[in-house]
Amino acid sequence: MISEIDPRGLIAKSLSEHSQLDVFDTEALGRLKARTKTFESGSYVFREGLSFSDYVFVISGYLFRQKQTSDGYRQIVSFTIPGDIVNPENRFVNNLDYNVVCAEKSSIAYVQKSEFELLIDSHPSIRLAVDLRTTAESRQLREWLLNIGGRSAKTRVAHFLNEFAARTKLRGLSDGLHFSLPMSQEQIGDSVGITPVHVNRAIRSFVESGLISHTNRKYEIVDINGFRQVGQFSEKFLLVSNFPQ
């Protein structure tokens, strides 16, 4: 099941989302020594505040970054897809301000801090690629802020589903119209700031109006233009434009 995914290619693909990598860069990425580990659904890959030193790449599976209020509400602040770096801030700090939890059984690769940073230092375009990924993630945070702060419950859910479709397509993990989303409706709710009951009503309304179809956790976007419109979704925020202008 996982075997069809090429970890090294995925990471290179992730890093070349916003700028070019050449063959030497890609090969160097392929030579990284990684220790891989599998986590069950729901298990914590990182705990907030604990220090670490390795870089962590997602090989397969989807993970959440999440924070909590003092009265127990859990807010999902982003999710990773295969190829993403879980802790890019590892270059600058040695702990995280969020927890990282698996949405499903996931496979994770650990790369030593020194080894990855040596790679970055010797390959300027890999360094740029990592920096651009970080910039892109900041943009995603701001878009989520706009989504949660400024849109209705239904629109938020549609935006979230559109984002998942777009990101997996960009990474070559789906065709952008058919995908299985390994998240409960409660987790979707915690991502967009509404209750699971309301997530359900939103999704059902999309199905009823013929925008998507949905069974178990498989989604098909039937009317992509209509669905994007409902979610006020534009994939512009997923793409950062690189120099030169």
Add this chain to the structure above:
Amino acid sequence: MISEIDPRGLIAKSLSEHSQLDVFDTEALGRLKARTKTFESGSYVFREGLSFSDYVFVISGYLFRQKQTSDGYRQIVSFTIPGDIVNPENRFVNNLDYNVVCAEKSSIAYVQKSEFELLIDSHPSIRLAVDLRTTAESRQLREWLLNIGGRSAKTRVAHFLNEFAARTKLRGLSDGLHFSLPMSQEQIGDSVGITPVHVNRAIRSFVESGLISHTNRKYEIVDINGFRQVGQFSEKFLLVSNFPQ
């Protein structure tokens, strides 16, 4: 009024918030050649998507970074205080995904891209400081996401006011208890995702319960512990810990 603020010292102070700068770093920062410009309240310093090339520092005044939905809602995604870099992503991209607007009359310093990057390249601790500021800003975005997604209207407003107090204190711009907040209640609402009417009710309730006092746009936090508790506020997220652990 502005004359009591030392721009160069402020920028150094901003950059040394999360790591150490030595005298040589500070002096080098002081030698930066800057072109300064004054903007009126409400004017745009940057427009989303437009390309630029200079680094922009805030000398005095408060600015918003803001985005809009397609149906016109405006979400403020962060605000800057004097000493901040408005566009730190200038190192990697040449345009912004948000607009930058003055909350009040503000003074801005432009530093040439090449000059600032030369400085970064020759001063590793300045480079680290900039990277740490960027990391800190990502943390702030995630905290805002938690605030908007997971807390009640009153709690959000209290959290926002606490954050303003804490950040200005950290930068040496207030004592953390008395401050004038140059934002309308509508702008506060757009920051935390509620209507201005509701912001007003929240603030009034804080006044009535003796947590703060408030006239015009001057605030005094009377019961700091109580007010932090109401806002579920901890300033941990403002501080990133530097290596070594």
Add this chain to the structure above:
DNA sequence: CGGTATTTTGAGCAGTGTCAAAGACGGTGG
């Protein structure tokens, strides 16, 4: 196959939003 977690649905309610108007403030021009 049984037990558990998730999805789905309903009914009632609470927190926020909407609309509207009055009061306060601050800036401007005469």
Add this chain to the structure above:
DNA sequence: CCACCGTCTTTGACACTGCTCAAAATACCG
């Protein structure tokens, strides 16, 4: 220096989105 005007704050009444509680139906897992 004052009167005016526009913007912001404050307040009230009411509507509605989204939440709570609860229970049934369905899917998942060992």
